[in-house]
Amino acid sequence: MILIILWLIQDLLTVFTGGGMQIPGLFMLGLVYRLLTDESNDENVNLWGIWSAFAGGILWDLRWIGIPGFFTLGYVVVVLAVIQVWGIIPPQSRNSGTGLIVFILMEISQLIPPLLPVLILGGAAGWQYFLTQQIYSLPAILFCIYFYNRKAKNRM
Amino acid sequence: MENTRNTAREWVHGLTALILGLFLLGISSGLGVMKSIVDLWGSILFIPEYPAVFLREMFIGWRSWSRDKNTLNDELERLRNENAKLRLDLAKLNSEKIYESHDNEIRTARVTLRAPMSWWSEIRIDRGKQDKITQGLPVFSNGYLIGRVSSVSLMSSWAELITSPSFMIPAVIEETRELGVVVGDGNGSVLLRYIPAGRGVRSGMKVSTAMIGEQVPPGLPIGQISGEFSAGVDGYTTYRIEPGADMSRFYTVSY
Numbered sequence: 001m002i003l004i005i006l007w008l009i010q011d012l013l014t015v016f017t018g019g020g021m022q023i024p025g026l027f028m029l030g031l032v033y034r035l036l037t038d039e040s041n042d043e044n045v046n047l048w049g050i051w052s053a054f055a056g057g058i059l060w061d062l063r064w065i066g067i068p069g070f071f072t073l074g075y076v077v078v079v080l081a082v083i084q085v086w087g088i089i090p091p092q093s094r095n096s097g098t099g100l101i102v103f104i105l106m107e108i109s110q111l112i113p114p115l116l117p118v119l120i121l122g123g124a125a126g127w128q129y130f131l132t133q134q135i136y137s138l139p140a141i142l143f144c145i146y147f148y149n150r151k152a153k154n155r156m
Numbered sequence: 157m158e159n160t161r162n163t164a165r166e167w168v169h170g171l172t173a174l175i176l177g178l179f180l181l182g183i184s185s186g187l188g189v190m191k192s193i194v195d196l197w198g199s200i201l202f203i204p205e206y207p208a209v210f211l212r213e214m215f216i217g218w219r220s221w222s223r224d225k226n227t228l229n230d231e232l233e234r235l236r237n238e239n240a241k242l243r244l245d246l247a248k249l250n251s252e253k254i255y256e257s258h259d260n261e262i263r264t265a266r267v268t269l270r271a272p273m274s275w276w277s278e279i280r281i282d283r284g285k286q287d288k289i290t291q292g293l294p295v296f297s298n299g300y301l302i303g304r305v306s307s308v309s310l311m312s313s314w315a316e317l318i319t320s321p322s323f324m325i326p327a328v329i330e331e332t333r334e335l336g337v338v339v340g341d342g343n344g345s346v347l348l349r350y351i352p353a354g355r356g357v358r359s360g361m362k363v364s365t366a367m368i369g370e371q372v373p374p375g376l377p378i379g380q381i382s383g384e385f386s387a388g389v390d391g392y393t394t395y396r397i398e399p400g401a402d403m404s405r406f407y408t409v410s411y
Contacts, residue, residue, distance in 0.1 A: 011205065016212050050166070050169045050173050054176070067181065068181065070181065076170060080166075
């Protein structure tokens with residue numbers, strides 16, 4: 001439910017700015033945050049993450065790109081990367097000293113999805129939008145890391 | 157073992173999602189139905205997106221209004237300046253017309269008396285009623301106002317000088333259009349009173365009669381500002397005027 005709300009917020013903000021300003025990928029931040037802070041030990045959470053990314057990407061492509069696949073591929077790649085990297089770290093070590101890894105994974109979630117359309121479609125304006133989005137994403141990433149650290153402290 | 161199986165499942169699902177994504181990317185650009193799906197999704201999202209669209213339009217309207225307001229303010233300021241300039245030009249034009257009319261019917265009179273006791277107050281001239289002199293008629297020297305006729309007899313008249321303490325005439329600073337009153341101090345000085353402080357009045361600015369005079373027409377040159385005399389506590393400043401005419405030495409005057 002939260003992911004649907006985040007997707008809608010991202011969409012509404014993009015509508016509000018009229019495409020003149022790149023909005024941070026709130027949907028992917030929420031999804032990655034959910035995967036990194038999962039405590040349920042449910043083996044299906046990662047599969048849920050993959051298909052949520054797929055669905056969110058398809059819907060985003062249909063709304064803003066017109067051709068499904070661009071953001072879909074980016075979202076799925078990010079989730080796979082997050083699952084693999086996070087899977088390397090033993091569950092008992094995830095609550096301390098992982099701030100940098102979390103930051104990198106969050107940053108990847110903002111870096112990869114918009115990169116694919118820019119690489120394929122190209123253009124100086126595309127790169128400019130991409131870089132602007134990275135700058136705007138940074139506060140949102142730091143916000144997520146703050147919450148992650150708070151949650152990790154509570155778990156310890 | 158369980159862990160490996162899970163990892164393998166994740167990879168299978170992940171790769172399936174990727175292949176499906178690539179497949180969609182490959183085929184959708186050539187499918188006409190994709191356009192319909194995109195349109196359908198857009199029309200479904202129209203309802204939740206409506207507040208954002210509304211806010212955006214409101215924001216754009218407000219920005220446009222703000223920009224228009226600034227443009228209109230600039231335009232207003234430009235028109236004000238233009239208006240002031242046109243008023244100044246009109247006043248100059250009126251002055252020139254007055255000059256011309258005076259030049260056409262300029263007549264001279266000889267100063268027959270300037271008593272030492274009232275040296276800075278009045279003079280007597282050798283023209284009177286029979287020469288069509290009337291009370292209040294402006295008197296000039298060297299083209300500048302030096303006073304006005306105060307009493308008339310048949311063959312001579314008395315003119316009160318602008319250096320007289322009882323002489324008062326509305327005047328205007330031509331460059332700033334500030335209005336004040338020209339008065340004499342009885343000791344050879346001419347002052348311009350009641351100019352609001354801080355109006356950018358500077359030495360050298362020309363002073364002429366104002367349009368609000370009763371008998372003396374507007375635009376008659378008096379002299380120029382020579383400096384500040386005093387700044388009153390009431391917010392008004394008095395300036396010293398250097399008369400255009402030599403007030404110490406005139407043997408004839410024109411009227």
